Amino acid sequence: MSDDDDLRTTYDLEAWAPPAPSGSLADAVIARLRQPPAVVAIEPEDAPTRRRRWHLAGGLAGALAAAVVAVVVVGSLKRAPGVGSGTIIADTARSVELGESRVQLDPGAELAWERAGDRVRAVLRRGSATFSVAGEDTFEIDGAALASVTASGASLRMEAKMNLSDARVIGASAVTAAAVAMLTIVVYEGSARATHGGQTVTIEAGGTLDVRAPGPPRPPSPTEVAVGAGLDVQAQLDE
Amino acid sequence: MPATPRTARAAAGVDDELTLRRAQKGDERAWRDLIARFERPVHALIWRLLAGRAQHRAEDLTQETFVRVLRALPSFDPAGKARLSSWILTIATRLALNELRRPDHRTLAAEPPGHDRADAPLERQRLGAAIARAVAALPEGQRAVLVLREYHGLDYEEIAAALELDVGTVSSRLTRARAALRAALEGLDV
Structure with missing residues (x-):
């Protein structure tokens, strides 16, 4: 479109000059991007009993089997993106291609998904991920059981932030499903509908929604401890 | 053989593309190059959009812009409709407009915004202050259109x-914003 206004030639608009930005901007940005996932390794207060050790061993074996299945499914998804499901735990930054759509996982993020035609149901159990929903896809994303987001033709990010005081870690693997304290949803492009606490809101591009957990997270049960311990094995297999 | 302007531009284009590709893969040096290239326009855009209301937040929002840009960068399609620069400025614009919609920033600050430059001639300082007042007084929709067009x-x-x-709305807002700015500056002896 033509632009024949001569405002700029009549007045020196650069006379309204901003100050220079801070010289340490790049350092500050990169420091934020390099932050490790917000989980603190806390050894359990009591040594596990023999019964709990058996639970852990059983959980590890079960998760190992599940991980093998998940890896196979991940491989098959790249060949046939129309249907399928899988789980991934990113111990480093990972990119998952789901047909035309893509999910970027930050280190520490755990994502499960299931595709049926153009619909993808995903669960971000912990950590942060950026979803680029392309083509005809519609994503229904459960964010750490705090909110459900529906998006198509959109780019958005979900961050499940942990309550550090309630996180529990066995060895190197975090059991954090019960410790997610807040979910942040940021929409970069397009729009998304978020449902939480019985309310549905539309988040437009540039908008942010913070959803806090309703109460203090409950401590993990022995079963959750066992499953969490197994997840780390799966992450190693995914590598 | 010295590079002609055309070959220099082509070389710069290749450099940009390589930097972008490396940045998309998480290369820290490429991130720094990208931030160095865009930090001034991003900061200037946010600072101007926040005129008279929340300019003290410009540094924070500039930082937040680049955090979001670099996180979303792998999903940026260089062959898509948006140029990298306009995509980055879009993210910055929306962050700044969101900031303006916060209830505690809705009241116009008593002091007009302006960055005093002691070395600037007095007339230019007066003009800068007058532009700042006029832009700060614009409705935020007109202000955003004007700043994106005239300054970026x-x-x-x-x-x-x-x-x-829609493009028609952009055109009409820009016309109104320019008219308001012109009216505010006409009385100045600059």
């Missing part, structure tokens, strides 16, 4: 995409 050179289609408007 986005075309009408890019502004429409950034603000999720």
Whole structure:
């Protein structure tokens, strides 16, 4: 479109000059991007009993089997993106291609998904991920059981932030499903509908929604401890 | 053989593309190059959009812009409709407009915004202060269109995409904003 206004030639608009930005901007940005996932390794207060050790061993074996299945499914998804499901735990930054759509996982993020035609149901159990929903896809994303987001033709990010005081870690693997304290949803492009606490809101591009957990997270049960311990094995297999 | 302007531009284009590709893969040096290239326009855009209301937040929002840009960068399609620069400025614009909609920033600050430069001639300082007052007094929709067009050179289609408007609305807002600015500056002896 033509632009024949001569405002700029009549007045020196650069006379309204901003100050220079801070010289340490790049350092500050990169420091934020390099932050490790917000989980603190806390050894359990009591040594596990023999019964709990058996639970852990059983959980590890079960998760190992599940991980093998998940890896196979991940491989098959790249060949046939129309249907399928899988789980991934990113111990480093990972990119998952789901047909035309893509999910970027930050280190520490755990994502499960299931595709049926153009619909993808995903669960971000912990950590942060950026979803680029392309083509005809519609994503229904459960964010750490705090909110459900529906998006198509959109780019958005979900961050499940942990309550550090309630996180529990066995060895190197975090059991954090019960410790997610807040979910942040940021929409970069397009729009998304978020449902939480019985309310549905539309988040437009540039908008942010913070959803806090309703109460203090409950401590993990022995079963959750066992499953969490197994997840780390799966992450190693995914590598 | 010295590079002609055309070959220099082509070489710069290749450099940009390589930097972008490396940045998309998480290369820290490429991230720094990208931030160094865009930090001034991003900061200037946010600072001007926040005129008179929340300019103290410009540094924080500039940082937040680049955090979001670098996180979303792998999903940026260089062959898509948006140029990298307009895509980055769109993210910055929306962050700044969101900031302006916060209830505690809705009241116009008593002091007009302006960055005093002691070395600037007095007349230019007066002009800068007058532009600052006039832009700060514009409705935020007109202000965003004016700043994106006059200070950052986005075309009408890019502004429409950034603000999720149709091109006709961009055109009419720009006309009104320019008229208001011209009226505010006409009385000045500059």
